[in-house]
Amino acid sequence: MKTRIGIMIALVVASALLTVAIAQQPSPGSPQAAQPRTPPPNMDPMGEVMFAPDLIMRHGRELGLTDEQKSFMRGEIQKTTTRFNELQWQLQDAMEALAETMKSNTVNEQQALLQLDKVLDAEREIKRLHIGMAIRIKNQLTPEQQAKLHALRMAS
Numbered sequence: 442m443k444t445r446i447g448i449m450i451a452l453v454v455a456s457a458l459l460t461v462a463i464a465q466q467p468s469p470g471s472p473q474a475a476q477p478r479t480p481p482p483n484m485d486p487m488g489e490v491m492f493a494p495d496l497i498m499r500h501g502r503e504l505g506l507t508d509e510q511k512s513f514m515r516g517e518i519q520k521t522t523t524r525f526n527e528l529q530w531q532l533q534d535a536m537e538a539l540a541e542t543m544k545s546n547t548v549n550e551q552q553a554l555l556q557l558d559k560v561l562d563a564e565r566e567i568k569r570l571h572i573g574m575a576i577r578i579k580n581q582l583t584p585e586q587q588a589k590l591h592a593l594r595m596a597s
Contacts, residue, residue: 491575492582492590494518500593504586513581521574525567532563 494514497504501511539556542548579587 487572487575491572491579492587492594494574494578496590496594497578497582500590503593504582504589506586510581514578517574517577521570524570528563528567528570532560532567535559535563 497506497514506514535556539553539560542553542556582590
């Protein structure tokens with residue numbers, strides 16, 4: 442039971458970055474859908490080339506995932522979730538310290554910028570963690586499975 446809950450949490454967390462771009466696509470009947478597909482400048486280009494883990498797991502049968510692929514993905518999601526939780530705590534601590542530094546009427550710029558670097562480092566590591574997992578998972582998929590995922594994503 443704990444494993445299933447962990448996997449579900451990991452899927453939600455890991456797909457957060459990848460699903461933002463997907464969720465912003467227009468519905469098939471809207472006037473925007475009839476226009477050529479040129480992404481707006483602020484759209485995440487990674488959403489077009491990477492696959493959210495929850496999309497892969499939801500369509501595992503259709504994709505014909507092997508037991509080895511499923512096992513690999515579960516392991517990656519579990520490792521990523523564990524590390525993500527650690528980084529979230531670090532990020533929260535760094536954000537609180539930055540806020541505390543900024544409370545003063547006169548802010549020590551050097552100290553504030555050093556604290557900001559800690560916040561940005563934690564955010565960078567979280568993004569790197571998610572992208573790294575997405576790359577490792579994508580690399581486990583065959584070209585045929587990737588083509589099916591693209592088709593599934595376009596159909597939804």
